[in-house]
Amino acid sequence: MNVAEIRKDFPILGREVRGKRLVYLDNAATSQKPRCVIDAIREYYETYNANVHRAIHYLGEYATAAYEEVRAKVARFINAPSERTIVWVKNTSEAINLVAYAWGRKFVGEGDEIVTSVMEHHSNLVPWQQLAKARGARLRFFRMTPDGKLDLSDLDQLFNERTKLVAITHASNVLGTINPVAEIARKAHEVGAVVLVDGAQSAPHLPVDVQALDCDFFAFSAHKMCGPMGVGVLYGKEELLEAMDPFLFGGEMIGSVSLEESTWNEIPWKFEAGTPNVADVIGFGAAIDYLQSIGMEAIQAHERELVAYAMDALEELDGMVIYGPRDERAGLIAFNYREIHPHDLSTILDQEGVAIRAGHHCAEPLARWLDVPATARASFYIYNTREDVDALVRALLRAKEFFSHVPR
Amino acid sequence: MSLDDLYREVILDHYRSPRNKRKMDDPTVVVELKNPVCGDEITLYLKLSGGVVEALSFEGKGCSISQASASMMTQAVRGKSLQEALELVERFKRMVRGELPASEADLGDLEALQGVAKFPVRVKCATLSWEALRRGLESDEGRVSGEVE
Numbered sequence A: 001m002n003v004a005e006i007r008k009d010f011p012i013l014g015r016e017v018r019g020k021r022l023v024y025l026d027n028a029a030t031s032q033k034p035r036c037v038i039d040a041i042r043e044y045y046e047t048y049n050a051n052v053h054r055a056i057h058y059l060g061e062y063a064t065a066a067y068e069e070v071r072a073k074v075a076r077f078i079n080a081p082s083e084r085t086i087v088w089v090k091n092t093s094e095a096i097n098l099v100a101y102a103w104g105r106k107f108v109g110e111g112d113e114i115v116t117s118v119m120e121h122h123s124n125l126v127p128w129q130q131l132a133k134a135r136g137a138r139l140r141f142f143r144m145t146p147d148g149k150l151d152l153s154d155l156d157q158l159f160n161e162r163t164k165l166v167a168i169t170h171a172s173n174v175l176g177t178i179n180p181v182a183e184i185a186r187k188a189h190e191v192g193a194v195v196l197v198d199g200a201q202s203a204p205h206l207p208v209d210v211q212a213l214d215c216d217f218f219a220f221s222a223h224k225m226c227g228p229m230g231v232g233v234l235y236g237k238e239e240l241l242e243a244m245d246p247f248l249f250g251g252e253m254i255g256s257v258s259l260e261e262s263t264w265n266e267i268p269w270k271f272e273a274g275t276p277n278v279a280d281v282i283g284f285g286a287a288i289d290y291l292q293s294i295g296m297e298a299i300q301a302h303e304r305e306l307v308a309y310a311m312d313a314l315e316e317l318d319g320m321v322i323y324g325p326r327d328e329r330a331g332l333i334a335f336n337y338r339e340i341h342p343h344d345l346s347t348i349l350d351q352e353g354v355a356i357r358a359g360h361h362c363a364e365p366l367a368r369w370l371d372v373p374a375t376a377r378a379s380f381y382i383y384n385t386r387e388d389v390d391a392l393v394r395a396l397l398r399a400k401e402f403f404s405h406v407p408r
Numbered sequence B: 001m002s003l004d005d006l007y008r009e010v011i012l013d014h015y016r017s018p019r020n021k022r023k024m025d026d027p028t029v030v031v032e033l034k035n036p037v038c039g040d041e042i043t044l045y046l047k048l049s050g051g052v053v054e055a056l057s058f059e060g061k062g063c064s065i066s067q068a069s070a071s072m073m074t075q076a077v078r079g080k081s082l083q084e085a086l087e088l089v090e091r092f093k094r095m096v097r098g099e100l101p102a103s104e105a106d107l108g109d110l111e112a113l114q115g116v117a118k119f120p121v122r123v124k125c126a127t128l129s130w131e132a133l134r135r136g137l138e139s140d141e142g143r144v145s146g147e148v149e
């Protein structure tokens, strides 16, 4: 993998920030976009913009074919058995909400249990809280090991005949933990539970095979994987999607409509009311081609190498506290440094052109579990280099210098 | 724009040794305010009597800007009438949002926080304690809690 060449594909990486080279380490929030994605969107609007599915004219047919081709591409990307299992949504959050309404409100009842974890992004927690409230169900949580992994030793008690759903993130956006989703799914299926995997932080970074994981639902966002904002994916097993009622009603999702009654379109269109975000789906197609031209294995290997280098470099600094497991982890590191508040760190790093994130990263219960008000987070992607890590370290030392006269 | 605009010596001094950072035994109003986006929290204790802010103290967690701002606020507001205090809140907020030049804000030491205006994402850090004060002054109850957006 040639990172120098990859960097040239991203126009934004050529810009300066505050007179410094941009060191973009906020990839877990959103990734940058390669030129081919930007061009694909422009090409769509310049040469074949038309509404999909309904038009009987050249542009409409062309746009529909291109749009549906991306659905097939996504299916292949996560090894889904058919493009009928791929539902377009606008992001991971919407995908999870769709399941919480269209599956949850129909199949979760009083006294049922939903198992999730303290490391979830709010997107994979709040919809289940709401569902549990609405249906009189109960939320239960995986136990955690002290280093921030799921403790699976008590699954036999946690999963039982009341367990209807297990909703778990594939990779934590704070701890970097990669959860053993296949094993969890196998255990959950033994008690007849349905398994939803939040893939927002895994699909961009490692090879995903939904059939090997054997999860029932898998959700992810294009914008974290070189694609545009505004497109997300819900994968669902066919029989589940078939059994669910629609989430939104209106155009496109119907079979036939009379004044009193309607029937629903087939899956996946049953869940896609109204004009979809065609341009950004097209852009997402270009992003998947781009990632596949590099190779997901190569991307994973690159991030592993970089994160190991960063861990070593950060651990050299005294007063550094790193959260999450030491071994196998996703390409991000959350930390606190010398008790300098993450906001202050972020402001000082920003002056050096280094973009990180500070806060609870939409995982407030996890911050509470870590017993910190906030953490700083550096997250990597295909175009990040050891020089970026070195720039991070230099900027941290500058922060140390700046606050050196503040004894804490 | 440089870091020294934001982190003035007097700010770092208040961060290093915050004034009036303690629980109050006999407050008339207690305000708990949280910025859910960043996790900053403040508990502000007010002793209001005869239309005057007789005493203030605070507890909380947050970055240097939020802590220094709270500390400086407790000094600036003590002894002011409720009306004066509310006006101060307004002037302070307008200054750190860049709507009012420090030279016209007449805020004394607090003018050290004018640099915040050049760091828009940090404005909320600076205003958290002041928003707590506003809510406390305008409340009829002894206890207020809430969040800022």
Ligand SMILES: Cc1ncc(COP(=O)(O)O)c(C=O)c1O
Residues within 6 Å of the ligand: A028, A029, A091, A092, A093, A094, A121, A123, A124, A169, A171, A172, A173, A198, A200, A201, A221, A362
């Ligand atoms: C683990 C995880 N889940 C869900 C989300 C939500 O993604 P989106 O904002 O695209 O809906 C994120 C993104 O921040 C995430 O990191």
